[in-house]
Amino acid sequence: MFRIPLLVALALAITFGLGTASAVWALKATIGFGSIALGPWHAFPDAQTAGADPYAKAHRARDGALLFGSAEGLIFRAAQDSGGNAxxxxxxxxxxxxTPPARLWTLHASTPDGRPVALAPGMPAGLNSWTTLREADGRIVVHVAPTAQPGNWLSIAPGQPFRLVMTLLDTPTAGSSGVIDLSMPSIKRTGCADA
Structure with a gap:
């Protein structure tokens, strides 16, 4: 008597659970389609526009992040160095x-899920174009390490995986025509504690 309703309820619970799990997995796998890759840096210029694909819109709604308009800025993320290592x-x-042309750029480290890296008070958690020292030829050299470094230093949590996030504000590269000739700085590994 209760066998058929029980089987129907079990089938619905499995279907609902697997459907929800696959949707969450798909949203964590990508921000959407239409990414651009410049070396280890990736950006999704269409993610914040009205023409964004359904995955980008769902990702946007899940994160609840304030996004830039198409001409306001562009966010580049890197999870690997220029050699392809995490x-x-x-x-x-x-x-x-x-760095690409921009009125202002910022650089910080985040956890793999996008949260700011937890650092001790007083550690440099981010840099920007106004405070970063440049070489004579206009290049930047930023040292990313858990221990203090001379010059431009961005602190990270020891032993934890992280991503680098460079935000370009008020930049011509945010438009559709600017990304073709764009170049981003390289990310070179200089040493590891266990090597």
């Missing part, structure tokens, strides 16, 4: 090169 808090890195 970024790790056991290693030190140098970000070297010219």
């Amino acid at each position: 970024l790790s808090g056991r290693c030190a890195y140098d970000i070297v090169g010219l």
